[in-house]
Each structure stands twice: as C-alpha cells, then as structure tokens.
Amino acid sequence: MASDSSPINTRDGQSSPDGWPTSPVSNTVSSPGDRPRRKRGRQSSYATPSPMPTDSRARTPQATPTSSSNARRRARARRSSATPTSTDDVPPSSDVGEGNEDDAPVVYVWGTNISVQDVNAAILRFLRHFREDPQQIEGKYMRMINHVIEMEGDSIDVDAHDVYDYDSDLYTKMVRYPLEVLAIFDMVLMDMVGRINPLFEKHIQARIFNLKSSISMRSLNPSDVEKMISLKGMIIRCSSVIPEIREAVFRCLVCGYYSDPVVVERGRISEPTVCAKQECLSRNSMTLVHNRCRFADKQVVRVQETPDDIPDGGTPHTVTLLMHDKLVDAGKPGDRVEVTGIYRAMSVRVGQTQRTVKSIFKTYIDCLHLKTTDKSRMDVQDPMETENEASTGDDDSTQKSEISVEQLKELSKQPDIYERLTRSLAPNIWELDDVKRGLLCQLFGGNALKLPSGASFRGDINILLVGDPGTSKSQLLQYIHKLSPRGIYTSGRGSSAVGLTAYVAKDPETGETVLESGALVLSDRGICCIDEFDKMSDNARSMLHEVMEQQTVSIAKAGIIASLNARTSVLACANPIGSRYNPRLSVIENIHLPPTLMSRFDLIYLILDKADEEADRRLAKHIVALHFENPNSSQLDVIDLPTLTAYINYARKHIHPQLSDEAAEELTRGYVEMRKRGNFPGSSKKVITATPRQIESLIRLSEGLARIRFSEVVNKSDVIEAFRLLEVAMQQSATDHSTGTIDMDLITTGVSASERMRRENLVSATRSLIMDKLTIGGSSARVMELLEELKKQNLGGGAEVHLSDLRTALSTLSAEGFLAVHGDSVKRI
Amino acid sequence: MVGLPYDCLANPLGAVRSTFDKAMSSDSSAAALDGKDWGAAEVFRQFLFDDGGLSQVPWLSSSTMKWVQPNTLVRFRGMIQDMLGNEFYVGAYKDGDKWITNKFADGSHGPSDASSDVRIWERRLLYCTPVPGQNSWVECAPDAMRNPYISAMSPLREKRQREDEATESDADMVEPGHAIEDSPNPKKMREDGVAFEPFNLQKVVTEGSTSNSSTPPVERNSVSCLVKIYDSPESDLKLNEVFEFVGIFTFDPDLTVPIDDKEVMDDFCEDELLCLPPSKVPRLHCVVHRKLGPSDLVSSPHLELTTPVIKEIREALIGHLTAVLGGDRLPAEYILLHLLSRHNDYNVQVHARVDEVAVGKLSLNLTCFNKENMSVFGNNLKLVIGSLMPFTECLPLTVDYLNSVTLAPKKDYNTNRLVSGLLQLAEGSHLTIDETPLQSGTLNSGGLENAQVLRSMMESQKVHYDFTYYKMEMPADVQFLILSEGKSNILPADLVLPFHPSSVDPASGVDGEMLKAWRWYLATMKSLPHSIDPPLQKAVEDDLVAARQADRSLSREDFSRWLTMGRLMSVSFGATSLSMEHWQMVKELERLRKNRFQGNL
DSSP: OOOTTSHHHHTOOTTOTTOOTTOOSTTSOOOTTTGGGGGGOTHHHHOOSOHHHHHHHHHSTTTSOOHHHHHHHHHHHHHHHHSTTSSOOOOOOOSOOTTOOTTSOOOBOTTSOOBHHHHHHHHHHHHHHOOSSTTOSSOHHHHHHHHHHHHTOSEEEEEHHHHHHHOHHHHHHHHHSHHHHHHHHHHHHHHHHHHHOTTOOSOOEEEEEOOSOOBOGGGOOGGGTTSEEEEEEEEEEEOOOEEEEEEEOEEETTTOOBOOOEEOBTTBOOOOSBOOOTTTOOBTOEEEOGGGSEEEEEEEEEEEOOGGGOOTTOOOOEEEEEEEGGGTTSSOTTOEEEEEEEEEEEEEESSTTOOOEEEEEEEEEEEEEEEEEOSSSSOOSOSSOSSOOOOOOOOOHHHHSSSOHHHHHHHHHSTTHHHHHHHHSSTTSOSOHHHHHHHHHHHHOOOOEEOTTSOEEOOOOOEEEEEOTTSSHHHHHHHHHHHSSSEEEEEGGGOOHHHHSEEEEEOTTTOOEEEEEOHHHHTTTSEEEEESGGGSOHHHHHHHHHHHHHOEEEEEETTEEEEEEOOOEEEEEEOOTTSSOOTTSOHHHHHTOOHHHHTTOSEEEEEOOOOOHHHHHHHHHHHHHHHHTOGGGSOOOOOOHHHHHHHHHHHHHHOOOEEOHHHHHHHHHHHHHHHHGGGOTTOOSOOOOOOHHHHHHHHHHHHHHHHHTTOSEEOHHHHHHHHHHHHHHHHHHSBOTTTOSBOHHHHHTSOOHHHHHHHHHHHHHHHHHHHHHOOTTSOOEEHHHHHHHHHHHTOSTTOOOOHHHHHHHHHHHHHHTSEEEETTEEEEO | OOOOSSOTTTOHHHHHHHHHHHHHHHSOOGGGGTTOOOSHHHHHHIIIIISOGGGGSOBOOTTGGGTOOTTEEEEEEEEEEEEEEEEEEEEEEEETTEEEEOTTOOOOOOOSSTTSOEEEEEEEEEEEEOOTTBOGGGSOOGGGSOOHHHHHSOHHHHHHHHHTHHHHHHHHHHSSGGGGTTSOOHHHHHHHOGGGGGGOHHHHHHHHHHTOTTSOOOOTTOOOEEEEEOSOOGGGSOTTOEEEEEEEEEOOGGGGSOOOOTHHHHSGGGHHHHTSOTTTSOEEEEEEEEEOOGGGSSOOOOOOOOHHHHHHHHHHHHHHHHHHTTSOHHHHHHHHHHHHOOOOGGGGGSTTOSSOOOOSOOOEEEEOOOHHHIIIIIHHHHHHHHHHSSBEEEEEOOHHHHHHOOOSOEEETTTTEEEOOTTOOOTTEEEEEEOTTOOOOOOOHHHHHHHHHHHHHHHHSEEEEEOSSSEEEEEOOEEEEEEOSSOOSSSOOSEEEEOOOOOOOOOOOOOHHHHHHHHHHHHHHHTOOOBOOHHHHHHHHHHHHHHHHHOTTOOHHHHHHHHHHHHHHHHHTTOSBOOHHHHHHHHHHHHHHHHHHHHHO
C-alpha cells in the first residue's frame, strides 16, 4: 500500500520557510508538522490527534488523494531520483515486498534510496513470520500483538536481535534511519492491529531493544545523531513528571463555543484569535479549557557513565534521556540501565521568545526502551548455581571483549597454569604460596549442590587467615576483594550484626518497613572479606553461623520475616589474641573465636612471621626493585589483572566440574586414612583428624582446582592437591602441640584430645586427694595447699599443674556434688 | 618568510577562517574536515613558538579581563577542575555556495536558512580554575603583560575607558565588527546590562564566591575559565592537571540572556552552562595547550647544572631551613627530602598490582609543636615552604573544621558539576596540616569521612571523589607535612620527628635571586630520573637483611622509607643514581632520628 498519507509522506518539507535547523543531519527527513515536535520526542511523530482518522486514511489510500500531496510526492520523487546515491551507501532493498503495488510510484525516504514500500513490506514480513523456533505455529510477534490487544497494552517490545536474524538489511536501515523506519513500523503495527481488531483504538508502538552493539557514552559523536543507539549507564537524576500538552481545546468566552482540538505545532499551540462560530466571530475571546486538553507524560532523566567506563583522570560523562508515557518512572536514580533510543541533537534557542538559534546543540536520547540491569558489578548470571545456565544467551560481551574466550582456553591448557595463577595472585606479596593457592580455590569456588530433598551444600569456600601483625594479611584481603566479581570489604571492628546481614528500616515517607541488605547479602555470590575478624562483637559473629553454612540470612522483625540469600564465601583474617601468635596455645585460644564458627572455615591458615634470613632477603630485594624499577627482578611471568579476572569469571560461569570415579575413590581413601591417623596403634585416645565437614571442604577444593584447569572432570590429582592444601592448613592450625598429630577437636571444641585426657587425670587425682585429706563435713582445705600436694604427687606425667587447671578440676567436682568451694577454701560434702 | 596576511594576535579568527578557506579550496568537502584540524593549529603554533609570539599574548586574569578584547588571543593557566563533557556545535555551514566555519568561535552564526548544509562537530568543555594554593610568586608578573591596545589607543580613549568603563568595554566588544556580524544588534545587549558584568572585578569576586559554591573563591588575580578544546585526544587532558592554554577569548552576548522562563528548569539540559554564565566565567577556545610540569613554573636562574653548584644551593637551603627551625638541623634535612619527594607512578608498570603501594612519597610529621612555638616556627615554616613550592595549602585540623567542611570533591547532580573540595589539588601540591589546634571532641559522620579521606590520601595518594552512588578514586600527588604536638595518630606519616628548636632566630631575609635558585633547584631535582647500580643494590639488600636480622620489628614500610630517602638524598645532590655515600647519610639520618625519639621518650 503506497500510503499517501503515511507519516513519511508528510515528512516532506525542507521548504518550510521558518523551519529551524533542528534536524542538522542532512540525510534525514523532517516535516513541518513533525519537526518542532521533535523536542517532545518521537511519539509526537505518530501520536496524531486521533489515530483512527489516520488509520482509516491509511487503509484507503486512494480515498482522499489531494492534489497537493500528489504534487509534493512527485516533487520529492524527482529530488530523490536526482540524488540516488548521494549521501548514503545502504544498498537498495532487494526484496520486493508483497504489498508493493505495481503501479504506485516508489516513495523513498528523503535523501536515501530506501523505499518506503520495501521497508513496509519487510516489517510486515518480519512481524508475521518471525519465529524463535520453527516448530511454533504462530510467529513470536503475532503472538505478542494478540497479547497486547488482549491486555489493551500500548507497546510491544521488539528484540533487535530478532530483526537482525530475520532481515539484517532491515536492521541496518532501522538503526541508521530510526525516525523513518520506526514510523513505518508503527504504521504497520497499527494496520495489523486494525485488521485483527478493528475496534481497538489504542495506538501500539514498537519498542526496540537489545541492539547488536552498544556504544559507550564517551564515544558518542556527531555521526551518531539521529541514529538508533544503545548504551549503558547509571541514572543519576530524574525530573518530576511533566505533563506535556498534545492537543488543546479552546472555548469562546463570549458564546461558549468549543473549538476543535488544536494540535501542537512547532512546539506550541496557536491560540485561535477569532471564534470559529459563524454567529459569534468575536476576536481574542478564546480561552484554554484544561479539562478537555490531552496531555502526555514526559520525564527528563540524566544518565551517567558507570565507573568502570571512565578512563584515568577523567570525570564521568552524562547524557540526557527523554522518556515518554509508559517509560516515565521506569528507572530511578542509582539504577544501572541499558538504554535504547535515538540520539538527537537539538539547537538551542537564544531566548525563550526568540526564534534565533545558537550554533550549539543540546543532545539527548529519545528513549525507546529502558532495561534496568542488575546492580552488581559484573556477573548478572549465577556463577555457582547448580544448573547450567546456557540458555541465557546474552553473554556479557563487553566484559570479555578484550580477552577472548580462545585466549583463556589457550591459557588454561598450559601445564603450569596452577602455578602461574598462584604467582599472579597478589604478586607483590611474597611467599605464602599455599595461602595463595587456597585463595585461588576460593576465587574459583566449588559447585553448589541442591538435592531434590531440599538439602543444599554450599560451593563456597571459607578461609580464615590468622597471623602475626605485619604479615600482609590485610593486603591479601584487599587484593581478593578487588579481584572478586562481587565483594564487600568490611572491618570487623566497624561491623555490626545488622550491618553484615540485613536490617529493617522504616521508610520515613510511607512508613513502610523495608529490608536493607548488609554486607553479606550484598556480596551474594561473591566474597565477603572481613578484616579484624577477632575484633568483631560476639553478636555480629553469631550472625555468621547461618550465613557460613546455610548461606542464607533470616530476618524476623518488625513485620518482616524473610530469608535472604547470602551465598558468599567468607574470607576473614584475625590477629592472635596477644597480638603475637603463641605457639603453645591452640588456635581457638589464640584467636578467641567460638569453635562453632571456626569449624565452618574450610581452610584456616596461620601466617606466622618467622625469623628467616632467606625470606628477609627476598623482601629486601623486592622492595629495592619496587623503588628502583629494576626490570630484571620484576616478575614477567604473571598474568595481568584483567586476564585473571576474565579467566576466573569464565571458569565460574562455564565450568562445572564433576567428580570422576577415580577421584571419588581417592577421596574416600584419603578420608579414611585421615580418620585412621587418629587411632594409631598404642593410643587409646580418640583423636579425630577429620570430620564430615572436611570431606565437604575437600570436594569443594578439588572442584575449584579442576576449575582452575578449565576441566569438567575432577581428577585424582585435584583431590590429592586438595588433601595437601587442607593438610597444610590443618597442620598449621589443628596440630596438637603436645602430641604432634592433627586433631580436629582443636577446631571443633578448642580442646585437644590429649588436653582433655590430662584434665581428666587431674580431676581424678584431685578427687582421690580430697578423699584422702578431707572428711565429709569436716574442716576445709585451702586451694593452694591442694595445689602444693598435687605438685608433690606430680601427676600427669611431668606436666606442670597450674592453679587454673586445679580450679577447673575443682569446679567439675563441685558440679558432681562431691565438694563445695567457697572462695579459697574447699569443703567436702 | 613572508608575513602572514592576518594578525594571529588580534584577529585569530581571521587566521582560522583563511586557513579554512584554503583547506576548502583544495578539498571542497567540509565532511572531510570532520573532527580534524585543517592547519589552523599549525599556523598558531608557528606564530606562538617559532616566531616568538607567545610573549605578546596577554594573560587572562581578572585585571586583564578589563581590557582584553573578545576574539583575540589570550593565555590562561589553570587546573582542570571539572569536565563538562562534549558540546556539539555547527562546525561549518554553507552560506550560499561558500562554506563558513564556526570553529574556535562562540557566536550564534548559523545558516541563514534552514535548508543549507551544516556539519556538526564536537568540542570538549573543561572547567578550569586557578590552581589551588598557587603562591603569588608563580603568577606571571602582570607588568610583563602590557596592554598592547592601550598604546594603540589615543589618550582620550584611555581616559574615557576609566570614566565609563562599562560602556567602553561594551564598545570594545563590538569593535571587531566582522566577528559579530550576524549577532543581534548590540543595543539590545546594552539594555540587558548583564553584559557589563565581566568587566567588574569586584562583582565577579563576590558573586563567584557566594552564589556559586562550585566556583572556588577567586583568588587574587585569577579567574576561572571555561576552556573549549578542539581535536585533542581525551587522554591528553586529565583532571587536576595544570595546563597553560592559549586560545581565543570570546564573549558571546547571546549567552547572557537571562533565562527567565521557569519551564526551562525542568529541562535541565542546560544546567551546567546556566551556573556558569559567561558574565562570571569567560570562555576560551583553545588553540594550543601545554601541560605544565614543576620546572615550567619556575624561572631558571641561568646556572650551570654542576655538582658543586647544586651542593652549594643545597647547603644554603638547608642553612636557611635550619635558621627557620630555630637552629635544628635534623628536621631541616628531613624537610628538604620531604620537599623533593614525589609520588611516582612507575610501579604502575607492574600492572598486575591491585593494591599499589604509593612509592616515593615521604610524608613528614614534625612533633613537639605547641601553641607557643607554633606561632613562631610553624608560621615561619609555612611561609618558607610557600616561598619555595609553587602550590601550597594549609589546613588547620580541628574537630569543628573536620565536621563542617567537605574535603573530598563531590558531584552535585543538581547542577551536574563537580563541587571542588579542599583536597582537589593539583599534581605536586604541598599540604601542611596543623594539628596543634586539635582538641578532643566528637566527630560526626562527615568529620569521620573527612578524616578517612585525608588518611587514605596520605597513605595511598588517592582521593575518593564522592559521586553519591559510588566513589571514584583519583590519583593525587601531594606532599604532606604534619605539625603536631605528639605523634599524629589520625594521620600516620611515614616519618615522625620530634623537633627541638634551640634559638629563636628571626628568619633572615633572603634575596630574590637566592629564592629563585632554590625554587629552581627543588623543581629540577624533583623531576630527575633515578636508578640504582647492581653492586649497590646488592649492598643495600644486604644492609636491609642485616638490619632486619638485628631488629625484627622492622617492617617493609621501614625498608620502603629508607629506600625512598636514599633516592631523595642522592637526588638532592643532583645525582641520578644512588651511591654508597648517600645511602650511609640516610642511615645516619635515621639513626639520629631514632636517638632523638628515644631521648624524647
């Protein structure tokens, strides 16, 4: 249908005498009626007063052919034929549309050789026939149109990828000449809707989104003007909703006659000077009737570049968005959004009342579609979910654009990748290679597992670093924090329980209670780094129990009962209680953490500052190199940070290793062996060297190790390495110093088996002593005397008996009801 | 060499146009010139540098703004305080058959009829302010900048200018008639009255500091300026860098039309320019720009760069500092090293590093200052530093102060501007923090944040700019000197040194030549490259290892400090590589410092 009355047709009008140069790009069309309304956005170009008349005219093209329009069309046809290839290099659409009437003259978009009919036909075909998969009977967009009609909606979202897949030529045209093509798009839609349901009066618009390429705000330049673009940013400001007048109705003050609706023209309503009623004809009597005018919502939104796009030494750029109707209030300040729209430049008038324009343009984006993206830094998708999420097609291509997957795979094939990654992790922190390996496992993470029964096993690895001051624990933490896809860094001293988990706040305006997420919830699927873990209040620490094993945060207060996901790995570091680690005490005693919490850490590393000359030399060398920029001493074989990040992200997202049978066997064997180690012959003591928690840790660690190699299968070697890592960590933290064996009881209860044995011995010795010396109800004995006695007896195989030990023993006995302790005196009951 | 057919100085736009015409005649499509320079910059460069025209170009300051005519070439020196993004403008348009360019001009020339061809080009807008803390000696002497126009004017005219400055300047503006040919008649402008404002210094100053918080108080003789940059890669110009711009000063009366319509306020597209009316902030269309390093700011004393000369200057400078510090030589030595320190970025080369350690900085904490000797020594010290370093700032640290100010720059989304904080300092600035007035008190959240910002700036040479939704790290290069009673715990400096004055010696006057030499010495030595020879590197390492074996409490920070001091020590002698002698001097200094510390305790 060669629609004479289509918007395109009326877009002729470069001859408008007083036209503004609002459309500075020469190869676009602007119509006198449309041009001024540009300022108000694209809708105005088709938000004609009443869609129906246009519609009907469109369907009966030959019904009212005015001579003027014919003449105009001919004039334009001449013009376009004169410059068929002047400014544009888009190939003419080769496909001959079905609706192309043979005798209708071809109408071109002005200044190009794009035929309106062709585009019209192409859009029609696309809407009718596009299917996501061939099995579907009805096209995707036909279904959507029907849905919109049912819902009485006013727009359909068109995925630009679909357009591209179906007809790349149409896509190109759409992106390059969005104003024209979208107008045709809307015409086609209107036409289709009219056919399906002639009574449907609403105007349906096409909202294009998901363009093939998105542009950075910084690189917007004059050549993008009047093109369809998509960019990412953060909303920083929204104006209030502005009612924008679309058509006005006037009433005569003299006779009360209501005028016909007056449409906005060139951004203003011209008030009739004379009453249109023949009987009245009074001059200057018309007044605006607000109730009968039609208004549309408008909002001005400012979007700013996201921090990661800003180059060094620059400030973020901003761009203005114009939102209309449904898009109003689609985003709020602070949201990260992906915007699709048409980039426009508008000349600035010198004054409100003047027609002269400045030579400067104001630029803005006429928003077509707004998508709020996830607030997180990078990974929108779940990196550690149990299901493979291959279906989410839109890979964040921007993130990996520089480092291709191929490169990463190449890297992963290197035999020493594990070592290289270890080296690349915090390269300026010396030594601590095993700690770094542990941290690497944490970054890669294990697989989370959710059983159908509802039980779930976390895939996150928790690590605790305990060590002397000045052993760069905090620096490691900072490093991991910066490296991890999402993470929060807090210091134990400054964190409260609610600050870590979540708290309920009352909205001051509405009075509603809202949940505000704390650090752990915010670092869901990331790493929560907690510095100065030991200085955290007990209350705050107790909140961690749930997070570290169940990976949720439950809240029950002020009318809100909720369980929030906090699938986070915890990386904590703590100082020993006496600021220096006392090797004679257990880890628990050294760092004064509840054993329940300690056991939830997969790996506990002790970073001790040993007087080692070799280490000192390396440190000295390193610092000298740092200061004097000596290239031969700086390591060259490290993977740079962006690659490392990309590598980790890719692995977390795409690699989901499974235990091989061989590995499972090794795991079982190793575990049994570990447990056996406690019951070595000749020892009647029960020493627990491994608990089920450890086997879970081992699985996670070996999965992480497989991920490092980009391997879908966990090998035996991974399991062996995991055992080694665990052992290194355990040897440092869970070694019972009196026997030299690994004792998980140290972690789980804080008291080693040998210690417990010793205590029992002491209790029985005390008991027999008191039995000997005191009679029931008799005189009391002083504690010091008992101590002296015990020392004389020298119980416990040479171990010194301390007063505190004795007091513990006495309190045990008094609990049995065997004696009573009053201050310093002991009485037998 | 043939004379140019136009006067680059008085009619730069003429030069722009004629080169444009030339370019157009050889290549007739304006599209080919999109985002490119057609040789205009080359012409200016030749005029300014090869032909020595630079010295004739007047500096733009509040005093010269009175007589500098619009559309002439001026110079401006300032720090990039904010970037206002890009501006699209009609770069060239076709008037009849001829292409006309608008580049380097602000005017509202537009195509007379809408149908003509236009090319849109873009330019960058930078908001430049006088460098914070710039000392008066850095400023270009106004005397050198004779008004070239005054001599050309008749005495009568000059007189009239005094009598009726506003009208005169107004007339001045219109004088280069060819430039404003298309603009509305000047009469209207005159009625507006706004156009007079830029010529009224008093008004500029008061308005600038009161009504607009984002414009830092205009100091002495300088003005802020909106600089428009053409055809320059983005990485060339960075925030907080000090630049010298040569460009065309414009004043477009059209832009001063007050926006009375409230409707526009909803439409905040123009906001950023609204709060920078040309009446307060002149526009400069930059033709040539040049980054200023420390040595560009001092005048060379024409001395040979020989070791004895340097040694002599060094000795004299230390002597002076010692005198200022009441005969205490040790702090004087340290202050010298401190003044030479510079946060160098060469650790950036190890790109894998995330937690960059700020290498090369040497913050100094002089203790044992109290209220009494602060007024004597502290102030003298500040004065001396002010006379030696180009940009210095002082910050009295009190609880009230911390609670009330915002130190870090903050983005104001209402005006879409970066509101400058005190810590938005140019590269190589010196910051003295006076902790003696600090009393106990409660810090509110703002105060706490300020303290953290200060601390992180001192430790890592990075300032966190507040962008409401996130913080952005901006690198800084600022020397910190803290004067306090005891060791400052709020701001832990690299070096803590108790200060023991023995005599109150009124600082003897220093002659200008000497000062010049010192400034030159500091600026030049500061930028010297530095290296270490492998044998010495070995020796240094051995030393460090031995020291650590002897004293386990030595940390990498200590090592780091020693090496920094070693570098600065040798640099202070003009040497480019560390020598054993200088290394021993550092160790001796540190030993003395340690002794003093123990004696003090």
